Amino acid sequence: xxxxxxxxxxxxxxxxxxxxxxxxxxxxxxxxxxxxxxxxxxxxxxxxxxxxxxxxxxxxxxxxxxxxxxxxxxxxxxxxxxxxxxxxxxxxxxxxxxxxxxxxxx
Numbered sequence: 130x131x132x133x134x135x136x137x138x139x140x141x142x143x144x145x146x147x148x149x150x151x152x153x154x155x156x157x158x159x160x161x162x163x164x165x166x167x168x169x170x171x172x173x174x175x176x177x178x179x180x181x182x183x184x185x186x187x188x189x190x191x192x193x194x195x196x197x198x199x200x201x202x203x204x205x206x207x208x209x210x211x212x213x214x215x216x217x218x219x220x221x222x223x224x225x226x227x228x229x230x231x232x233x234x235x
Contacts, residue, residue, distance in 0.1 A: 131185070131186045132183060132184065132185050132186070133183060133184045134182065134183045135181055135182060135183055138180040138181060138182050139180065140178065140179075140180060140181075140220065140222070140223045141178075141179050141180065141181045141194070141196060141218045141219060141220055141221055142176040142177070142178060142179070142218060142219050143176065143177050143178075143179045143196060143198050143213060143217065143218045143222045144176055144218065144222075145171075145172075145173050145174075145175055145176070145196040145200065146173045146174050146175070146216045147182045147214075147216065148211070148217050149173060156204060163166035169203040171200055171202055172201070173203070174193055177198050177200065178198065178221060179196045179197055179198030179199075179201065179218070180190045180196065180197050180198075181194045181195065181196050181198065181218070182194075182195045182196040182197065182210075182230075185212065191214060191215070192214065192215045193212045193213060193214060194208060194212070194213045194214075194215060194218055195210070195211075195212060195213075196210070196211060196218060197209065197210045198211075210214070
């Protein structure tokens, strides 16, 4: 089976940093990021609650979750639906809403 819907959707924690940061902001020019960007930019070093809708298998053999979640921005929450590697999210209890930075995902 190469795809499987999850019904009802499963609550998960998504490690946002694992999705978008390859060098964790330490690339060229990272020390020159303006203070306004540091203060109001999207916080990547955190876990956010989301819902897993399905599993998909890539042509490389990797399992990917189809997940929905919201990213907090300076202009409000931005809903996202994305393919997420299995290493970047983990199950959560439905009653928990906030993740702590550094607690990882697996």
